[in-house]
Amino acid sequence: MDVILHGLTDAQTDAVTHIDGPLLILAGPGSGKTRVVTHRIAYMIRQGVPPSQIAALTFTNKAADEMRARVEHLAPGKAVWMGTFHRFCAQLLRRYASMVGLTENYSIYDSSDAKQAMKRAIEAADISTSHTSPEQIATTISNAKNRLVTAEMMMAGNKRSGPTMAAKVYPVYQQQLLTANAVDFDDLLLHVALLLKEHPELRQELDSRFRYILVDEYQDTNLAQYAIVRGLSIDHPNLSVTGDPDQSIYGWRGADINNILDFEKDYPSVKTVRLEQNYRSTPNILRAADQLIRHNRRRKNKELYTHNDEGDAVTLRIYDNGYEEADGIVDEIANAIAVEGLRPRDFAILYRMNALSRSIEHSMRRRNLPYQIINGLEFYQRKEIKDLLAYMHLINNPKHDVALQRVINTPTRGIGTKTIAYLRSHADRHGITMLEAARRVDQIDGLAKRSATAVKRFVDLYDHLAIKATATLEDLIRSIVEETKYEEHLLKTVVDGQDSSAVANVDEFITAGVEFDRYHPDDGSLELFLEQTALVADTDAFEDNTDRVTVMTLHAAKGLEFPRVFVIGVEDGLLPHSRSKDTDSGFEEERRLLFVGITRAKERLQLSCCKSRTMRGESRPAISSPFFNELPLDEMRRVESEFERNWFDDDSQDDYPESWDLPDEDEEDDNFGSEAAASVKETEQPPFDESCQLPEEELKELVAKTKKKAKPVMGLKTAADLMSGASTTPVTAYREGNWVRHGEHGEGRIVSVTGRGPKRTATIRFDDGEHRFRLAFCELELIDS
DNA sequence: GTCCCCCTTTTCACT
DNA sequence: AAAGGGGGAC
16 A cells, blocks of 8 residues: 555545545544645646646645654655645735736735724724724624725615725725735635636636645634635635535634534535544543533534544633643643643643733743743744834835834934824825825925925935845844934833843844745745734644644634643633623634644643632632533543532533632732722731832832833743742732741731732731832842742 | 823733 | 824923
């Protein structure tokens, strides 16, 4: 038997050897889907399909990379197009830009660029936002784009009641994007979909250029994506899609689960293959997943089964609060590594919201466990990186107004909001870009001469930098940094008492440029670099060949697997999320999300919730998720921290379990930050205890440095921290009632805590009386919380 | 025009 | 908790 077909089950072989005609692969979690897809590509090539006629579309670069690596292994050196939908479209659009009114150096706005542009459009459309918010309008327009609704269609849509706010803003926003030679994420898909629809000859050409199309995660495609693959599969309907309706979790992004549920209707001659055997999880885990997902009404039934060993019971666990949850789990991981010889890479901690990563991160640091957090605020979102990128964007695409507004006064050069507003309105009035307006600054009435001079100076600077547009990236970035005196600017403004991480980030960015230069010696271009940075996804940051605990959202975890998985915050309002639980479809999607989380686990799984959780600065009682009652509780291990109690009495038939009683008097944790603590009058406080403070000079300096956005030293070194090196205990861990140790006064109990941020102070009662400390800048050791 | 402080708002997941 | 906006001081 050959390497391509060896070791495949009958169903898998069926799928792999299907070449022509539509194919639907319904693949349950852990059913070897990627294996089937990659082997199929290799098989197709071996059967004579030219690799250049194959395109494999995925949702993340990571998935594409993995696919590429595996195909390369089976069929070395074959140039199959693999990548994300967005990248596929970006490249097509690059080529056919003029057909939609763009030029090939168009820019891709990221979400914050788009937000800025949206605000400007709302302003220009002269819409009052009293009954709606820019976010709402943006969401409405985004949804419209995902459903292939154009501005004209939306305008025509509601003739009776007159156009909605969003319908009025949409054409303005779109026009401004065109003027800026830019697209937003949704446009990448929309433009290409419309291109295929409106230009039959182009559609035909591309259809035969990409005769074989494979789509991964088909359950997550939206109408625009559907239209694109459909348009490319009319003359050559060799479309194969892979997916699992039970793992559809992107409805909020316009994904239409009907695309996969109705695939057989769209392509009557389809061959359907079901992959239901699971090679990943233990029966215990699979049963939990299966029983949960059976509660969804709108689904295709699927029998999941596995021949794996029984394994351990799934654990359900209640913690008192988020800190204990984080500490408990991290301790357990550390323990398992020490005792059972597991590796950090064997573990994943998953949650619904990025906000939950904070406590985990603290605990990880304290335990000195290596971890990787895959979350939103990544490198390219950092202010200093966005600044430099904006310069590059503007150089690549002089029409990029958002970039211009970002850099025109960064570093500050005397061009304030007023002047920028003049430029903007002049640009809007004459239908030109803001850079053009800046060049004609003399024609703008009412602008102070001084401002005009500053603007001219900026234009000169820009023109000087623009010479470097075709230089290497390293050269370009270094020029920008030097000629704008960017690092001096950083040192002046971003002096957060913390460190010089901003400058370090700039260095790292230069390194990224150097690497790009090396990786693209010939085809390297500013354009390509900017496209790549615009289209990197959070999940792309995941590294699977590193030995670290993975911490990420349930969404980001799709497609991955880990021997041991912890899903935290399985609470009502969190999972299901309060914004999603009110509609049936939303609620079912949340259930699928938990299903995805559960099925990431190979050997062991714990789902946990807390009795109280601190969110957005305040602690509130939490209720366990209604999904708990949909699990096979009888066979699961149920643990409550502190004392074992059999929760979920068998007679509780309610859909929603009751909330647990709040902790009793001894536990004042939940009063933290409460009115009582905050209302203590400052004047009645004893003066600061200088013995705990840094020397006054130093303190003043630190306080002075602690500017608005800067991250002050918001933590205290504890003895344990000092031993382990880097990390600190968050100031918020110092609450009323907790015991601390101080070098001079000995042990004391925190009487009250007032103030926020760096001004947070604590009054502590020691044997020698009460003393008051400014928490952010003194060293206390937390001994008992 | 710029900087800084204070107040208000925010509500999720991601390309 | 964190970011953005408004208003006041220089």
